[in-house]
Amino acid sequence: MIAYDIKSALKSLFSDRKFTLINITGFAFAISVCLAISLFLLQEYSYDSYPQNADRIVRIIDSNKNSSNIDYRAKDILLENYPEFENACLVQRETNPTNINIGNKAFSISDIMSVDDQFFKLFSTSFLYGNPSKPFENINSAILTESMSKQLFGTENPIGKEILFERTNLLTITGVIKDFPSNSSISADLLLNAENDDFKFSFSCEKFSDKSTHRWEFRIYALIGADIDHHVLSEKINSKLGSLQPYIDKIGFLPIKNMYLNDSTIGSHSKRGNPELLKLLAAIAFIILILAVVNYINLTLAQQNKRNKTTGIKKSFGASTSDLFVHFIIESVIVSAIAFILSIVLVYALSPLYTSVFGSPIYIDKLLDTSVLLCLLMCILIVGCISGIAPALVLSRSNPNDIIKKTARQGKTQSYFRNALIIFQFTVSIILIISLLVVQKQISFVKNKNPGFSEEHLICLSIPYLPKEEKSKTQSLVNELRNYPFFQNISLTNGVPGKINFQMGSGIENKDLAIPCLIVDTAFISTFQLQIVKGRNLESGDYGKVCMVNESFYNYFDFNNLENKKYDNYRDDGLEIIAVVNDFQYRSSHNKIAPLCLIFAENNNYYHLNIRIAANSLPSAMKTIKEKWEEIMPAYPLKYQFFDDWFDQMYEKEERFAKTIGLFALLAIAISCFGILGLAIFSSEQRTKEIGVRKVNGAKTYEIISMLNRGFSKWIAIAFVIACPIAWYAMNKWLQNFAYKTELSWWIFALAGLIALGIALLTVSFQSWRAATRNPVESLRYE
Template identity: 35%
Template structure:
């Protein structure tokens, strides 16, 4: 071991810059590979930790989302063979507030489900008995983090918590948050019977038109999934079958990436498999760049140690000993890089998670499985990367070694140049893709077709009475307009299906919908294209409807004015106007038919503040907060700017942009480190040539041009190769968006120029050092 360590240490001392580039380049790349791989593994294994996961399915309706009526479960229990059990899951209409006696109010998530919830999904029980925890009304199971907020370190089971400053819930069990990723996101769960008490609704458990639940099935071992889906479809009444079209059963582990609509399901998290696979591919590119650097630097180092190898052969070293030495040095360098990478990963993971927004279980970082994979990969890569230089050096003749005359044929030069060109290809593709991601997100946020400047949304609480708060806000100096609405862009919408009566004809329609008052339209800057808007928000406009242009296109209607439809028994809603389409969802999704109804319901009070200087804006906001605190002392009030809500609407894309950009820049930096090392080798190999040229009168600029032209040539070749690859990849990514930015030519030009600039900056520093060196130092021994 001592004989192996000595030359490694000696090499570090003699050439510290190149050795550190080799070690840290490999270590830093492994840091990013570990983080990205763990994150992607966490995403791609969502909901695979449940014991019966292979037999659990969610009922999904293509085009209509994952919401199903509450009345479906009892029908499935009675009429659908092959189903062992069924449960319903639903969220709250508004985010609830929990409070203990004398404690501070805490906003948290709550879901409702049937008593069999914990026989479907596996959660570790800390206190109580989850098997019976949901059998009694007004009992609740809470997660450990919520229990700590409410009760500290004290036992929570048997204690009561106040729900929305009113009803009391009894804690029946405490569970751990799931260790694996899950598409269900909640902090507390209570029973369906409790929902009937906390959120009473006469029609929700009787009528098929109320679709507020997700229905999960546990199928028998030999059940036919397709047959079960057909039978469930037949259970729906005929008028709903035409609207639904068909029923799909989605396996639990596939729900997270199913891309189903989640109307009003705020407890549901949806992922994007394409983004996870892209980031996994980026991890592979980072590793590839690091390995290319390692191959180039290591091979160059071994070529410089030819004479040393010749001496070893003269004193009796066999081919096996020399090959083992090459393998050992490579393995030790990899082990050092892995150890360094694990240490850095532990330190930077929280920072990267905070910056990018990506979340995953950090327990995976210290798992035995990860360490085994790292060790196995180290062994495999060490063997593979030692094979060529080890065989080449060990099979050479001692006399040639001592003369430093191992064949430096053109094949080896072509291979090294090819690997460097590959790095530039990857860099250009990553730069182009990163630019496109920024361009698409800017396109999305700037083409929503509604006003988002100086507008805030105040979430209404049980203590914030909508008419009182609206009048109070209007009294504040600086407030321009106030509106009451169930929705603002970035929030979940409800879905509905019914029959439209128009000129004596009936037409099946389905649409997303929310309630808003007359002030909503001018505040948001929505344009009327047909008919009229609500006149003044008075009772004469109650139950009137405004639809969007897509409503007309989708159902092939020329003039919908005067058309009526029913959403509640005994109530007809009349269409009085059509507004221009606006994006109430991300541009990733197409604009859907929309019906805005004047029902008087409201979840938010929208306030438009007159534009002015920051001081006046801040004072107005402070007055708004003062009023909400006074009127709602027992409930935390959520206040958010509309432009922030728009950003939240693109949170998935923003998170992807930050993550992709961070790791792309890191890959480019690692590539630049390798190019720097290769430029050092290139200038050292030609040091005597540079000395002779300078003695003969060559200028510094001529020397720089001579040393840099090869790198420029490789960048040009890389640009030619990378452009069609980037064009194809970027086109495929844009296919995920219903509305997309143009794939401009300047994106590729910018990527090529940036890659060229990085190459010249990296190489020119070392080239300038070589060109300005005293030629006497290079020629003194000639």
């Protein structure tokens, strides 16, 4: 019986190839999107699950400061005093690109971590070369990943080879490990021994027991015993911090499985995902699938008149309602199965597009996993059954006598149902169009917002870490460049807007705050074209004694004037605040401009060379920079970035969000158009006699088209009314992520409605034109 039903269903599908092709194509595209999104979500939610004991590994955090920056000495204190900790390791990332030399060859490595021996045990790393039980033989040992080893040494075993790190440390390769998994939020190409003080890259200046000292900031990962409750353990430790007190105000734990998507701490220095985007993508996948199902139902019901005759004949020969019901369900499952197969081909073919949209590759081979295959089979059955239920109920209940006599008519309930489906489809489409317009408007707003300094024609060169005997090269480069008129201003700094790695406590009573600091020279103000709004400019002898603050700093501390105002750093006498500069954007517009301090320090280790280039002189200026760099620093690769490019990069996440919304909005509209096309065909077939009578009585073609399109315009209007408040709420919520945001203008909603209406009318107008231009004699004879 099942075999007969399958054969009969296939025959029915092939009998009307046009509708079958439209159904399968729309289904396949929709399912391919759902599969691509599902593969991406599987990858994102699998982050940091690869270590052997991933469920028991946590990162130590300071809950009071919401910080992952913990002094390295806290690790041993925890292991010695709390048996709940089975193991722990140190991890610190070098945030600046680093230069290494192998013989006469120079290389730049941007992914470097300083770790201890226990790191390799906690994170289940696999060694290709070296001794896993003693990865670092001494403090000058280094470990490479497989890909970096091939880049530096080819296919030969690099054990025992030497590399010169930043022209100062001669390191010996003692191990090569496999590359970190693609779903790891922690990764590096070069791993250094954290026992070496030269590789304690990050520190801050704090006062412990009223004595100034350095705080070496690491990420501490710990393996907690089985069945240990994190909350109970943290309460136990916090009840009596003891020797931990100088390093942690209040201990907390962040499971490593939560790091990628749920890490809001300061200083994590690990890769982070976008949980909001994942939720959005999951919702879009679900909505797209619903639209595809709705589209199938509408197109199937649109064929009702054509299929009524076959259904009536089957009933006349004894087919029961349940037999016909099963037939239509099998038919929809077959369509669903074919669509799923085609969707896999589409995912493979469109994988470059999806990779561009998601910002990371999708791994199609995951579809071959047994569990995933079983899920796909279940989805085929579920989607097929859901898609077929409504048509099966409608088409299987028709009275055979009415069908054969052609007196079967569509009830109001069926009409309302189909109209409701169309309204739903276009409600979703309008919401997506509004969302896309708002996101694009916000991106344009933040990119064109005045950052407080002139970023045009301003370039930043990264100065490498130079050994003592080569420090003068930086000033030599500056002196050479100043000989050229197209370099208008040149300033050396440690830190720049967009990359400030140094902060110090203010030391001001009742409002102590960790303040980001830029270490700058005297040319900084003119190079960045900042304005001094209060106070005085620099004078001779000010170096190392004074600082300037921004307006947010001045307002935050409720200053009325600058008299006797000091910024207390680790120096006992502090720095005199001599001026207030205008607020300028030194981080993204997601955050309000916060207090900032400009410290003028002499003979500092500068890592950034900022150059303002004259307009229309960019090619000559860049050529000169490259030539002078090669002449003075040939052993170091030139790295630079324009500040306007930096502003663009700050909003990559939003641009990807806009790209995602745009792609799926187009797909949702396309699927909705398939549905409305089916309904247009259905409507014109239902009103064939009416159209013929109107034409015989002198109705013009445009009047017939207007009559047929009027109903569709009404549905779009209803969808628009429903979509506007939903889109307003969603986008208003999204804009709250920005400290500086655009307005939800009325024209955005109006434009979205007009776009949806225009697309809908273009879709149905051709079918309406065909119906309106048909010979009325044929129409009446057909009826």
